[in-house]
C-alpha cells in the first residue's frame with residue numbers, strides 16, 4: 282500500500298504535486314531529508330499563513346507595551362492592531378520608572394481613497410501629534426501596510442520628523458504585507474530595527490550576577506511570566522524579554538545581559554545572531570514547554586554560568602516544582618498515555634509541544650509549520666546550503682559591527698568546548714525533525730485539503746492547531762486544541778503549565794460531545810482487502 286504521504290499527494294494534478302512533494306516528508310531513520318520551506322504558496326491554495334505586516338506588528342512588536350504602535354494603512358489592516366494575539370502585559374513601575382501599557386489600544390491612520398491618491402504622510406503626522414497629545418509616549422513605532430508601500434509614503438522621514446518635533450524615539454517599520462512569502466519576513470524586519478535603534482541605547486545595568494534575556498517568548502496566556510518566575514526563583518535576573526510583556530524601557534538595556542535564551546528560534550534568531558556579533562552575547566536554545574525540557578533548559582543555564590551556588594539553587598527549584606506537580610502529572614499521564622497527536626502551528630511550537638506531549642506518553646504522528654525555514658526543520662547546520670530566492674533577497678539582511686564599548690567575552694573557546702562536552706551547545710538549534718519518530722509526517726505550509734486528508738488517514742486523537750482549522754477537525758470527530766491561543770487557557774510553560782495543559786487535553790478528550798458526533802471515517806470501513814491471501 283502507498284505510504285500515507287503518497288496517499289494524500291497522489292490526489293493532486295502533476296503541477297501541484299511537483300510543488301507539494303518538496304514540502305511533505307516522511308521521517309526515515311535518523312536521516313533528515315531536505316524539506317522545501319519558506320517559498321511561495323501556490324495561489325488559490327488555502328494556506329494558513331499570515332502576511333509580513335502580521336509578523337512585524339502582530340507578533341514581534343505587538344507585545345512591547347510602552348510603545349504606541351501606529352498602523353499606517355486602511356482600517357481593515359488594523360484587525361492585527363488590537364487583541365488578536367493573546368500576549369499579555371502589565372503596566373509596571375521599576376526603580377521609579379513607569380512603563381505604561383498601550384496594549385488595550387488600537388492606533389491606525391485609517392487611510393481613505395483620497396490618502397491613497399494624494400499621499401498619506403500628512404495623515405500620519407497628524408496621528409503622531411494626536412497620540413502625543415493624548416498618551417505622551419516615549420516611543421512610537423510606525424508599521425506600514427500594503428498600500429503605503431505601493432504609493433511610496435516615506436514613513437522613515439516622518440519618523441525622523443517626529444523625533445525632532447517631540448524628542449521621542451520614533452521608528453518606521455517598512456513591513457508591507459506583500460513582502461516575503463509569509464509573516465516570517467515581518468519578524469526579520471522587526472528584528473533589524475530593534476538592533477538598529479533600540480538594543481544598546483539604555484544605560485541601566487542589571488543588579489544581579491547572573492543575567493539573561495529571554496528571546497522569542499511572547500507571553501501567550503502568561504507563559505513568559507511563568508518562565509520569569511522560575512528564573513527569578515533560581516536567582517537569575519531577566520534583563521529583557523523579546524518581547525512578551527516587555528517594554529521599550531527594558532529592551533534598551535538588553536545588551537547588558539550575559540546570556541540570551543532563545544525560545545522561539547524562527548521569530549527572533551536574527552536578534553540572537555546580531556547580539557552575538559555586536560556584543561559577544563552567546564545564546565542557547567531553550568524550551569520551557571514540557572517538564573523534561575524545562576529541566577534541561579534550566580540546567581543548561583546553570584552550566585553556562587558554571588557557578589556551584591547557582592547550580593544548587595536550580596536543582597532545588599527543579600526538585601520543588603517536580604514534587605509539587607508530581608501527583609497530578611502521574612494521574613494525567615495515566616489517562617493520556619498512548620494517545621497520538623498531530624501538530625500544525627507557526628514556526629516553533631510544533632517542535633516545543635512534542636516535548637510536553639512526550640511527558641504524557643503522547644506520540645506525534647504529524648508535525649508541521651506554516652512559515653518555518655529549513656533550519657527550523659533540519660537544524661542550523663543547513664543554513665549555508667539554503668538557496669536564497671528572489672523573495673528572501675527582498676528582505677534586508679543587516680551586518681552589524683562589533684561594539685567596542687560593550688563587546689564582552691563571557692566564555693573563552695576552551696570553556697565553550699567543555700560546555701559542549703556537557704551537552705550544552707552554544708549558538709545552535711538542532712531543528713524539529715531530528716527528534717521525531719520514524720514514520721512520522723513532517724509538513725510545511727499545510728493546506729486545508731491536506732489537513733483533512735491527513736486527519737482522515739492518520740486519525741490522531743488530538744489535532745493541535747489554530748482557529749482556521751479547529752472546527753474542521755472537531756466536526757470530523759477529532760479533538761482540536763489551539764496552540765496559538767491555548768483556547769484562552771494557559772499558561773502552558775513551566776512545570777505548573779504542564780499540568781494545566783494536561784488537564785485541558787484530558788478535559789477535551791473526555792467531553793461527552795464526542796458521543797454525539799458521527800465522524801465520517803467511523804461510518805466507512807477502515808480496512809480493505811479480501812479473503813484468500815489475494816489483495
Ligand code: CFM
Nearest residue numbers: 499545548626627628629630765
Ligand atoms: Fe514563534 Fe510565536 Fe510560533 Fe511565531 Fe505566530 Fe504565536 Fe505561533 Mo501563532 S512567534 S513562530 S508568528 S512561537 S503568533 S507566539 S503561536 S504562529 S508557533
